[in-house]
Amino acid sequence: MSTPPVKIAPSLLSADFVNLARDVAAVEDAGADWLHVDVMDGHFVPNLTIGPPVVKALKKVARRPLDVHIMITNPERYAADYVAAGADVLTCHLETHPDALELIREAGGRAGLAVNPETDIAPVRDMLDRVDMVLVMSVHPGFGGQSFMPEVLPKIEALREWGYTGDVEIDGGIAPKTIGDAAAAGANVFVAGSAVFGSDDWAATIRTMRETAEARLGVSA
Ligand code: DX5
Ligand code: ZN
DSSP states (O other): OOSOOOEEEEBGGGSOGGGHHHHHHHHHHTTOSSEEEEEEBSSSSSOBOOOHHHHHHHHHHOSSOEEEEEEOSOHHHHHHHHHHHTOSEEEEETTSOTTHHHHHHHTTOEEEEEEOTTSOSGGGGGGGGGOSEEEEESSOTTOSSOOOOGGGHHHHHHHHHTTOOSEEEEESSOOTTTHHHHHHHTOOEEEESHHHHTSSOHHHHHHHHHHHHHHHHTOOO
């Protein structure tokens, strides 16, 4: 099996912003592998969230890698700032300025490349040596709590058919009921916001998702 290990990345967009440190500690104790941080600029997506100062504050308390997803029009302007603030993985969008990929690596981060649901994956094939992760969006970015779009899964299958053995992340509507099909397509990093933070037992939800994904990827726990 050449697919890398399953990682569950709860999205802090669905955490309690007044108690972020408490929720970070609790979701790490519940089994989170990465912490997904959604950065929105009010231009590329119709919502505003957080900037480098909050990433820097999170880095002080986080015990797991920060997986920072920048849904912003000008990632090349801010890439180095987010890496300096503590982003371990920094993912920009193909629909913006993927020149940011080189800036992320130069700054010492792992470079991710995201594609929106309506974006063709084909151009990514020639970019795979410039990326450390590909993120396939399974909702239109901007908000948590939206419904999973299974029609994006062939993009993940294509990445694996091309021989890509790096991390493939899927983001949007991932929950115990949807994670299996995403894993079967070849995804191994799973962002889940409302499904984790909206559940009564975060540890049980993460465990169920991990077990389901590992079973569908053919990896034993
Ligand atoms: C959407 C964000 C997601 C979002 C996922 O624009 O990129 O990371 O927080 O939320 P859920 O898991 O609730 O769909
Ligand atoms: Zn995200």
